Amino acid sequence: MQTKKLALAGAAALTALALAALPAQAGAAQAGPAKTVTVTVMGTSDLHSNVLNWDYFKDTAYADSAGNSVGLAKVSTLVNTIRAERGPGHTLLFDSGDTIQGTPLAYYYAKIEPITETGSTHPMAKAMNAIGYDAVTLGNHEFNYGLPLLATWIRQMKAPVLGANAVHATSGLPAYQPFVIKTMKVPGEKPIKVGVLGLTNPGVAIWDKANVEGKLRFTDLVDSAKKWVPVIRGLGADVVVVTAHAGDNGMSSYGGDLPVENASALVAEQVPGIDAVLFGHAHNDVPQKFVTNKVTGQQVLLTEPGRWGQRLSRLDFQLTKQRGKWTVTGKSSATINTNTVAEDPKIVSLLKPQHDTTVAYVNKVVAKSAQELSAAESPYKDTPILDYIQQVQTETVKQALPDNTLPVLSIAAPFSRSAVFPAGDIRVRDVAGLYVYDNTLLAIKLTGAQIKDYLEYSAKYFNQLAPGAPVDVATLTNASGTPDYNYDQLSGVSYDIDISKPVGQRIANLTYDGQPVPADKEFVVAINNYRQSGGGGFPHVTSAPVLYNAQVEIRQALIEHATAKGTIDPADFAAPNWKLTREGVPVF
The missing domain is CATH 3.90.780.10 (5'-Nucleotidase, C-terminal domain)
Known part of the structure; x- marks a missing residue:
């Protein structure tokens, strides 16, 4: 059996050499020597508890002058389309934070009928679980309603909720899961591992001081990435994506007492080993941006999918088998407008009871x-x-x-x-x-x-x-x-x-x-x-x-x-x- 394997391997090597020796045009018409696979990552951020395309303040379907739509029900339709296009096992779905606050729907299940008391599932957990998120990162607004409600939502989520730089105030140990590595099977090849590091915003220490003081500290995004990215690479990650709830302009809305608020581009510039940063917090639509890493000279891809589910970021990574390892040889991103699709009826139906309850409340x-x-x-x-x-x-x-x-x-x-x-x-x-x-x-x-x-x-x-x-x-x-x-x-x-x-x-x-x-x-x-x-x-x-x-x-x-x-x-x-x-x- 071993002899047969060696013979097959030798034949494959000879075939690769023969193909390499062909003229470029002939070689292009046949299978190339190197195996290339495309991995697609989809991303949302700053959903702010928009599940349906609804404006609770106006009690009507959401509308703005730019013709945008909002909500996870629209996002779900896009996600389903991309998953069908790419095929099973070739896509991942991440979020970069600010999930459980922002609409009367979120307020109702935090304050009027709190999930911490009723035991009911938070509408955002219900929707994200149904859509099938692979990882979600903490935003600063996750802390608005206190740590007990946050903990309840995290328990309800099927996807890991990440926040590497939110640490216990006394021990300095991570208070939340820092990262996750997702394994994607490739037929006939070793699997591809995608590592995801989640970073939240240091401003939480100011903005939600009453909820976190003495309990949590928030460390610098760059320092945290320098600590964890080598760990993720050491565990065999072929692709490393940082999901960061931080804008990309390197500025802060507060003084210099805390780490930089909008540090996503700084992370890309200063931390080797990152392929892409899916960022949020600034509510901007950034389809594709490249930042040069100052250590390696490599190009790091950045994208931000706006706010409220108005956009879905799509990141495509080309990985090529080189010396037995998967290597990223190409990457690109775009943002897709959710106003191009209808709401996913499955999500609409699933969330209807909680939506109707909220509508009744706001119309009192x-x-x-x-x-x-x-x-x-x-x-x-x-x-x-x-x-x-x-x-x-x-x-x-x-x-x-x-x-x-x-x-x-x-x-x-x-x-x-x-x-x-x-x-x-x-x-x-x-x-x-x-x-x-x-x-x-x-x-x-x-x-x-x-x-x-x-x-x-x-x-x-x-x-x-x-x-x-x-x-x-x-x-x-x-x-x-x-x-x-x-x-x-x-x-x-x-x-x-x-x-x-x-x-x-x-x-x-x-x-x-x-x-x-x-x-x-x-x-x-x-x-x-x-x-x-x-x-x-x-x-x-x-x-x-x-x-x-x-x-x-x-x-x-x-x-x-x-x-x-x-x-x-x-x-x-x-x-x-x-x-x-x-x-x-x-x-x-």
Whole structure:
């Protein structure tokens, strides 16, 4: 038998030599000497609990101006198509995080009927299990609802949930599975091993400080990859993919106290042995990008599949048998728009009970509005709908601190320009559409000087505009890429923002109760946990004394306040206290 094997091997070698000696055209027409196999990896990221193509805030099918669709039901159809095209055993499906937060569907099964108490399966686990994910990486929003709910979801997932750089605070040992190696069979050949390393975002330590402090630490993505990629290669991986919940611009929205927030390209540049990075967090559509590894000179493939299931990344790796080993000899990627396919009826049917329950919840009437209130102009005008948030936050803090003698101010940002309280019935979805994040309320102590600094920092949101120049609201805001949610407005004091002045010199006429604010005057300031913990990098807030932190969810406080009042009337709370100016002349 052994002799027969040797004879066959010798014959194969002679055949390969003969083929190699043929003219190029003749050789191309026949089987080449080297075995080449294509492995296809599919990837999602930042699904944010979008399962169906549905907008719970508008109570209708999702639609945007670009014609996008959302949801795992659409993703599933694409995945099924690619699996059928490539054949069984030639595809893998990964996700790069931010899975269990983001829609009322996620909120309902975290807070209204929590899976930690009911034992029901989380809708995202149900959908991802049915689609057949091979690995899922932790995003920063996985920690929003606390570690017990996260642990329950992980137990419900059939796919391993990865997070190599989330470590126990005391021991430094991995708190979650760092990597997984998937084996793909090749008929007549040794199997191909695909290693997947999952990396989450260090910003969790800031953004969810209340949930992770003293329990978890988040190490640098580059250092973590340098530790684990050699281990994965040492275990025989022929392909190494990093699934990273981190953007690719090398920047951070927080200070330098933590490892870099958006380090995906840095990982590709600095860590040898990586073939591709499927990244997320930035919500961008990046079909294909190559980064040169500075150690090896090799090209590393990067792709990001947008957000909410609007895109599916497809990565194709060509592997060639060289000296008995599989070697990556080619790679490419693209993102596929999910608006090109219908929803997978299997996923729609599977999730219908939980979807219907959520729809019923968000359509519950909580109050009436005396008139229509829109947030469309909130980024550049003081609007009543944002004053409603300010009023509820201020009242909540005042009630919680009955012995306080300091003035109470409040901070809020325009989270959604499309938010509207219609005249008449106000439903849960209207309030949730105004306050789209699961933030909790705190109160801190700041001085007048610190408040001035804070407002100057916030005012960098506006592009500089000379007196008399035409005003175009489309280009007025979001200077240097500052998102709407990082433009804070302050209630309880009055001030002007002179957008004809450079950044840092814009706040004028800062007054409290009609008088200029002294630098040493103290205030209590209502603020959300994201901002207080350092999100957005605003000055003074992380080190300011915390006077109140009862973990009250701001969205729920808005709903309960509306329910108790019965009517939302801007006459009760609208207080225009800030405006944009140029050399003292109001812009609007």
